[in-house]
Amino acid sequence: DATRGTSGDCQPCPCPSGATCAVVLTTREVVCTNCPTGTTGKRCELCDDGFFGDPLGQSGPVRACRACKCSDNIDPNAAVGNCNRETGECLKCIYNTDGFFCDRCKEGFYGNALATNPADKCKPCSCSLAGTVGRQTSCSQVTGQCQCLPNVAERDCSTCQPGFFNLQSGNGCERCNCNPIGSTN
Amino acid sequence: PRPDVHPVAPGTHLLFAQSGKIEQVPLDGYNIKKEEAKPLLHIPDRVVIAVAYDCVEKKVYWTDITGPAISRASLSGGDVSHVVTTDLQSPEGIAVDHVARLLFWTDSMRDTVEVSKLDGSQRQVLFDTDLVNPRAIVTNPAYGRLYWADWNRDGPKIEMSNMDGTERVVLVKDDLGLPNGLTFDPDNQQLCWADAGKTPLASVRDSQGGVYGSSPQAEEADRRRDPVPVRALISFGRNLYYTDWRREAVVAVDRQSEKETEEFLPQKRSRLYGITATSTQCPQAYNYCSD
Numbered sequence: 001d002a003t004r005g006t007s008g009d010c011q012p013c014p015c016p017s018g019a020t021c022a023v024v025l026t027t028r029e030v031v032c033t034n035c036p037t038g039t040t041g042k043r044c045e046l047c048d049d050g051f052f053g054d055p056l057g058q059s060g061p062v063r064a065c066r067a068c069k070c071s072d073n074i075d076p077n078a079a080v081g082n083c084n085r086e087t088g089e090c091l092k093c094i095y096n097t098d099g100f101f102c103d104r105c106k107e108g109f110y111g112n113a114l115a116t117n118p119a120d121k122c123k124p125c126s127c128s129l130a131g132t133v134g135r136q137t138s139c140s141q142v143t144g145q146c147q148c149l150p151n152v153a154e155r156d157c158s159t160c161q162p163g164f165f166n167l168q169s170g171n172g173c174e175r176c177n178c179n180p181i182g183s184t185n
Numbered sequence: 186p187r188p189d190v191h192p193v194a195p196g197t198h199l200l201f202a203q204s205g206k207i208e209q210v211p212l213d214g215y216n217i218k219k220e221e222a223k224p225l226l227h228i229p230d231r232v233v234i235a236v237a238y239d240c241v242e243k244k245v246y247w248t249d250i251t252g253p254a255i256s257r258a259s260l261s262g263g264d265v266s267h268v269v270t271t272d273l274q275s276p277e278g279i280a281v282d283h284v285a286r287l288l289f290w291t292d293s294m295r296d297t298v299e300v301s302k303l304d305g306s307q308r309q310v311l312f313d314t315d316l317v318n319p320r321a322i323v324t325n326p327a328y329g330r331l332y333w334a335d336w337n338r339d340g341p342k343i344e345m346s347n348m349d350g351t352e353r354v355v356l357v358k359d360d361l362g363l364p365n366g367l368t369f370d371p372d373n374q375q376l377c378w379a380d381a382g383k384t385p386l387a388s389v390r391d392s393q394g395g396v397y398g399s400s401p402q403a404e405e406a407d408r409r410r411d412p413v414p415v416r417a418l419i420s421f422g423r424n425l426y427y428t429d430w431r432r433e434a435v436v437a438v439d440r441q442s443e444k445e446t447e448e449f450l451p452q453k454r455s456r457l458y459g460i461t462a463t464s465t466q467c468p469q470a471y472n473y474c475s476d
Contacts, residue, residue, distance in 0.1 A: 049232040078363045081250040
């Protein structure tokens with residue numbers, strides 16, 4: 001209030017340098033209006049959308065706001081709220097990835113979430129329902145191997161091992177028991 | 186009235202979200218009166234995404250993903266209040282049916298399309314299947330219809346249903362990249378969208394509530410151009426206004442000539458999100474939801 005005629009009429013903005021501020025008349029609350037890039041909040045104490053950190057060190061050491069670090073598995077433009085503004089936990093992983101940094105494949109997918117080409121990232125497990133233990137849909141994150149029932153083969157548990165048959169039983173494959181003399185193989 | 190809320194003067198304004206605030210800028214005809222831009226609302230601890238306007242009560246509705254919450258305020262004097270605060274994760278799109286007094290929104294983490302009365306009561310989930318990244322949503326009050334876009338990279342699509350959730354159909358799925366913004370032009374019964382991943386602005390016409398399709402000529406022409414970095418758009422008269430994430434600007438495009446007519450760079454340089462227009466007239470309409 002510059003009209004009272006005291007030395008305390010005008011006070012510096014409680015904002016980082018470069019920011020301007022304004023007083024909300026009813027509450028007399030001071031609000032920063034032009035926070036530095038990547039920061040926001042009444043005192044520029046928060047990180048803007050797409051950034052994370054703790055610019056004023058309100059819950060620990062000061063961490064300047066940095067862009068979300070999500071292993072190139074977010075869409076920085078099309079998506080909003082890509083990471084938690086304080087912890088940086090990634091919230092909008094794409095390409096079937098998951099995890100704090102979108103650094104692993106999500107449940108039901110396998111491959112290398114950190115591969116550069118999206119097509120090489122995470123592929124669906126596609127486990128064969130009949131050949132997989134407990135009809136699971138998840139597989140090994142790295143190899144993509146589904147957990148096969150006894151005598152079932154292939155990554156996706158889709159065929160019987162040589163010499164076995166009846167995958168559709170849902171209990172694994174049975175031995176063929178062919179007579180070696182009358183069989184060709 | 187709250188002093189941090191600047192009342193909107195009579196006449197049409199653009200309202201757009203810029204992180205912790207909603208800005209207003211008047212239109213003089215179709216020209217943006219840049220020097221008269223000012224904040225409508227300061228919400229510094231929130232990230233405002235989508236904005237929608239109710240021309241009957243002259244209120245602005247918005248989604249914020251930090252609350253998360255859906256809130257509203259009047260254009261004349263504040264009255265800021267929360268409408269929905271529970272069971273929200275990432276509310277990103279919002280639309281108002283001014284005729285039936287309904288609010289629609291999308292949630293890209295719950296993967297839902299939801300509806301309630303304008304005060305948040307009688308809330309219902311309209312859809313919770315076959316949704317991956319639903320964002321933009323608009324209404325066609327005259328036909329009681331709802332349109333929304335899902336920018337799922339593995340199967341982007343624009344869908345339509347009646348406002349009661351019946352007759353859900355996929356309107357567009359071919360030649361889509363990242364369908365980001367949607368707007369409905371009631372004068373021409375035309376749905377326009379912005380595709381941030383592939384072709385720029387395109388549209389389909391709602392012909393008497395049944396036949397849909399995209400225009401082959403438009404698509405052919407569009408393929409030769411670069412994608413437009415659009416976050417949200419609004420159709421107003423002969424113009425489209427959109428928020429551009431590369432330039433951090435509000436851009437005006439003449440729909441007929443498909444030429445950019447104006448660019449408005451807000452004083453604060455940070456991300457722009459939803460945009461809407463507060464037109465002075467409220468289109469007269471009636472639909473089955475208003476019973």
